[in-house]
Amino acid sequence: MTTFESHFPPMASRTHEVCGPSAMAFAVALGARxxxxxxxxxxxWRGDQINPAGVIPYLDPQYLLLAQAPSHLDVLASAEEALRSGSVALVVMELTQPVGLTEGRRLQLAAQSGKTMGLCILPEGMGSNAAQTRWHCTPIFDDANTAEDSTLQRWKIIRNKSGTLKAWNVKWNAQTRRINVVSEAAQR
Structure with a gap:
């Protein structure tokens, strides 16, 4: 039986992908972990901004470095250099276009060289074959639990080079700063 802990955090020194409405929450929780x-x-060019104060329940904003690049290729080039340098624990690339196989492979090699993890946040259907894993993350709306906890989510591995595809219902525990697996029976 595969456990959540054997999959999260994903394999080190690799680049992974995440899509879905809760992709940004996945990225912040991964950074915290x-x-x-x-x-x-x-x-x-993106009009929306990331508010560092919004990550406080997950991660101390002083550890979040925000960078803006002029284009898709510049995002990939910046991420590749950061991965190769090994100076950060996680490089998150927020992308609006697909990652080509060559670019994806370059990111994998840079992550291995720098012993750093990369995470591409992509729109659904734009994954690369070079990614180690691809996750799909969505919020779970449950009227009974929404009032007390709005962090309930469904995280699903939809692509895995190691072969295991699995899904978990999870929620963020702000006190321990960790993701906890929630059984479906406990949600009722």
């Missing part, structure tokens, strides 16, 4: 600095790179 890994500890250390998180570099978050996104295209500068």
């Amino acid at each position: 890994l500890g250390g600095k998180v570099l978050w790179v996104r295209e500068a």
